[in-house]
Structure formats: C-alpha cells, structure tokens
Amino acid sequence: MDERELIRRSQQGDGEAFGVLIERFKGKVFSLAYGFTQDRTAADDLAQEVFIKAYFSLPRFKARSEFGTWLYRIAVNHAKDFLRKNRSRQKDISIDEIGENRLAAGEKSQEDLRSVEERRATVLAAVERLPEKYRVVLTLRDIEGMSYEDIARILDLSPGTVDSRLHRARQKLRQRLTTSLNRQGGDDGL
C-alpha cells in the first residue's frame, strides 16, 4: 500500500495501517536508537517510545517533509532526551581505563592485546562524553552512515553546518582518545 495512504489511514486511527508503517520503519528507528544507546533493551524501549509519540502526533503531520525524515527527527529528539537523562550513567574514561583496555600503542604481544570489541567499547565511551551537538552528528554519520543531506534534513541544519560539526566532533574524539594515550605514554596513535 502507498505510504501516503497508510499515513492517511493511521491519522484516522487505523491501527493496522500504522502497523504496516511500524514494520517498514522499525529497523531504521531501532538502529538509530541503538546507535545512541548501544544497548538492545534500551534501544527497543526508545524505538517504541518514538513510534508511540509518532502515532499520537500523526494528526499534526502535514507531509511538509517525508514521513521517514519526520520520524527520524522524533527519534533523534527522543534520543537526545535519553542522553540527557542518562548523562550520569555515562562512563568516564579514565587514563587507567584506557590503559586497562590496552588501547595504548606499543603493546604488540598477543597476550596483551584485547579484543576489537573492547577497543570499540572504549571509543564508544569517548563518544558518550562528547557534547550533545557533536555526538548527535557523529552518531548519525559515523555510526548510522547517513548522508550529510539526510542529517541536515533531520536536524534542520544546513549541510555546511553538518560538515563543520562532524569535522569538529571527529577532531574532539581523536583528541580525547590520544590525549589520554599520550599521558599514558603511547605515541604511536591507537
């Protein structure tokens, strides 16, 4: 069925039509939520909240933008709320922890190398500590793989602003990781 027709029916309270929309978009909304939360249960809950919000806001949806863009905008706003509420839960990366994770270069022995997952966890922990505006752009681009244009539409920014924020976000992320590493004594990068 045509997306417009599904939206029109959903606006009139047709749960079945909205169910089809859920099926079409649940993957992307869940993936977006997972990109922000890095937790399956939290992402599931966040994605459900996004669809509930969308369902009750549908009567006000005027189709000025695509349904998907509108839905992702809701998802990003919910994700931002989630990040604010869970700020205290965010993991602080201490120099010691970086050391424990063996991100420091120069550790060549197989025994000392931790798994790629551990490295990834450390990088993601550093992402969690970025200021919100950088974290959102970085998540949408580097975790979700969205295009600059899509990010600009979802965040209601110009592509130029997306570009500069992304540039700054990556710089900050690298600086945070390497500063810790340099203090730790490594100087060959990650």
Add this chain to the structure above:
Amino acid sequence: MDCKKAERFLLRSYDTALEPEEKKRLQGHLEGCPSCRRKDREYREILGHLRPDFIPEPLPYFRERLLARIREKDKAAPALFGLKWAHRAVLFFLAVQILFGVGLLLTPREKTRELSRAERLFLQNENPLTETASLLNQQRAEDKNMMLIFASLDDRNGGRR
C-alpha cells in the same frame, strides 16, 4: 599545504572522494608529514570502531507490543486529558492566589483618618452633644446657602428645557 588543511582534506576523504588535484596534494603532504600520517591512522581506526559490524534486531514481538501500548494509551487518553487540565486549573488557581496576595501587599494602605472632634469626645467617654449641636448649627447655615444655590441652578436648567 599545511597540517590544518591536510586534516580537513583527510576528514573529508573518509566521506567522499576528493578531487584528483586535492588528493595529490594531500598525498604529497602525508608523505612528508609523520604527524599527519599518524592522525590518518588514528582517524581510520576510530571510524572503523564506530561503524558497527552488526546491529541487533529489536526484541521479539516489537510490533505487537507497540500496538498494545498504543491501545492502552488510547484508552487512557481521555483520563490523561482531564488530569492534564486539572493540573492546569490547580496551577492557575495558585497563580491567581499568589497574584492577589502580592497585589494586597503592594497596594498602599490608606492613611489613618483623623478623628472628628465628636468622635474624639466619644472615645474619651465625654458627651459630644453640646459640641455637636454647635457644629450642626454652623452646618445648617451653610446648608441653607447651599440649598439656595442648588435651587437657583435647578431653575436655570428648567428654563433651558
């Protein structure tokens, strides 16, 4: 090309292909700059870790659970609507009370009226009649004059009509 510009090109190159000329300049810079080569390695590793190898599926029965929650919320919607307005009414009432209280506090109070001579005599438990009588007599003479003035005014108004 300086390191700052090289970093900009470097970061852009991860998202999109650079122009051949830009690419050549960047490569030339990287060959002679170990610091930027290191940055390139670090950025590549960070970005590699950020891009997930796989994304898990939502928990089972996502759609069914969601539709059940929507139905539940739909039922509760009128009650929630009433509750929302009840909260607003309480807030409005409190705001009015506060404004009224502040208004009372800020309104300048009237100066204490000076007591008339008769009242003062009353308060002192003395008979005010003798004093009041003389006052009344004086007022009557004025009243008489006032009544004459008003009568003349009435005559003029009657003439106009």
